[in-house]
Amino acid sequence: MTDLTADTYLPSEGESGLKRAKRIDRRRMLFWVLPPTLWFFVFMIIPYGMLFYYSLGSVDYVTFTPGLSPANFIKVFTTEPYLGVMLLSAKLGLFTAIFSAIIGYPLAFYLAFHAPETVKRFVYLLVIVPWWASYLVKAYAWKTILGTGGILNTMLIGAGIIDEPLTIFLYNQFSVTLTLVYIFTPFAVLSIYAQLERIPTSLIDAALNAGATRWEVFRKVVFPLSIPGILAGAVITFSLGFGDFVAPVLVGGPSSLMISNIVINLLGVAFDWPMAAAIGLVVITLGLALISVAHYLEHRFQHRL
């Protein structure tokens, strides 16, 4: 019994071939399934369980009292500002997803169909490289662009279009959305590009050959086949935008506070962990629902290419 691997292949007394094969299968299964199961348990089940446990309790100043009350969940939907902020987060997340897709599509299209191999690699790098810089730095960069002493105002004054620096660019929903779109567009680009790459050129040839104009080729063939990529990208950008808390702090104002900021405040300032846990669970549930719908749609539009 020193060599475990050899042992698995040795039939024991009176064991049939089928039984032995099944025994070996079971052992192999254990080997492949155990680590992910363990991972899933430690990093998913336990944290979610704790979250759920906290969300049903309450806090008195700083002492946590376990309980079984749905009060926190009711509060999420009935007490300001939770529901409103959640809707606002969803709105900004949706804007992020939509604008990222709109901005990302042409670039992905160019990369997939028109860029020569060298340009493709170069642009690909340009899309990836900003991720080597910290998110914070990039969000901060927009502050210097949009602020009263920023590049935009300086340029507008220089051009004689305005006399005084404008404050409308910064600390509002516009600046938050702009920053989020800027930061997350690469996800949309890569996701759409991956899908466009899969479209066989022979389909485009066939459409052109049938007499389709370039626009018709796009509208009737390329675009419908790229929808799964758009959706996959949108789920990512929406989720990232929805849950973001850096952009609202750096370039946002009171009107653009997002749900993650609320949760952070509840945790760090108000010490209301149960409320934070309840919000977290609601957000996770909504996220799951959203991803399921997107997943269904993706499959609905995914054709065998």
Place this chain on the structure above:
Amino acid sequence: MSYIDIRKLRKSYGAGLKPAVDGIDLSIDRGEFVTLLGSSGCGKTTTLRCIAGLERPDSGEILLDGKDITYDQPSERDMRMVFQDYALFPNLTIADNVAFGLRLKRYRGRYTPEQVKRRIGEYLDLVHLADHGGKKPHQLSGGQKQRAALARALITEPDIVLFDEPLGSLDANLRKAMQIEIKRIHRQLGKTFIYVTHDQEEAMAMSDRIVVMNGGRILQVASPEEIYAAPNCQFVARFIDRANVLSGIVVSTEGGQTQVRLGDGQILRCEGNGVAAGSTVGVMMRADRINIAGGPVDGMNMLKGMLAERLFLGAKHEFVVDLAGEAGQLNVFEQEMPDGLGGEVMLSVSPQDVRLLAE
């Protein structure tokens, strides 16, 4: 001047690569059924794609009715193609695939919605896919996809239809039926069909003219009958119905006949002359023109060989006869079965059925 004129067409897929099409000259008349025939990789698809405008030639020109269309957009040409890999749109049903052309801006207003609907039905019927109109391409077999692609190309009744091995994945029976169908459509519409296949039997059965290609070049352009009876080189002879081609040396030319000495020393007489004595030539004989003989026959070439193999083909037997030395092999079609393998046989072939071929 012909309807389609292809002049010195050349196309390479990259610097340093051997050209896929290497200087092709071809004229096609209106209403003709022309087939490009050749083995895999000889440039048939590339030629077709150049004609359709899906590939930009490196040089040469393509004229349509005398007008240079070499670099026109593909959608500007009234040509439809049946693609070798079908290229059906996976997001559309079979009916919508077939109707794709009809619904484009280009054809808007030509047909009323009812007419569009009726045509879709007609063309699905034509390719025996009436029951499959609502399915998506991935739910169809290879042969069904191919037929859908056929219907899609024909539905707008283009002036020119380009077929790239449109029957490649059909079984023998359906293949035959579709061949007849395509022939019928050709006769009925009177449009110009340019057809690609590597199946010489299909090419012979369907075409007005056959273009035999090899290595990006055209070897011979002629009617099926002429290609069969009078191939202009050894490659064409071998490619069409696997003709027997032996090489030999011309020993004499007299009285309208040429005598050729084969590798094993036997002398073969054939009609015609024009090749100088001493030169190396190929001689071609069709398997069905060679007979197994009991003894010498007057006026015929007699060849001795060894019966090496026997294949039953249904309506006939095929025999493989080895000539002595390195002289080669002959395939012979016969109704009757001669004596056992390994024995010596005598073959007879008329001098008229032996053709001299340039090396």
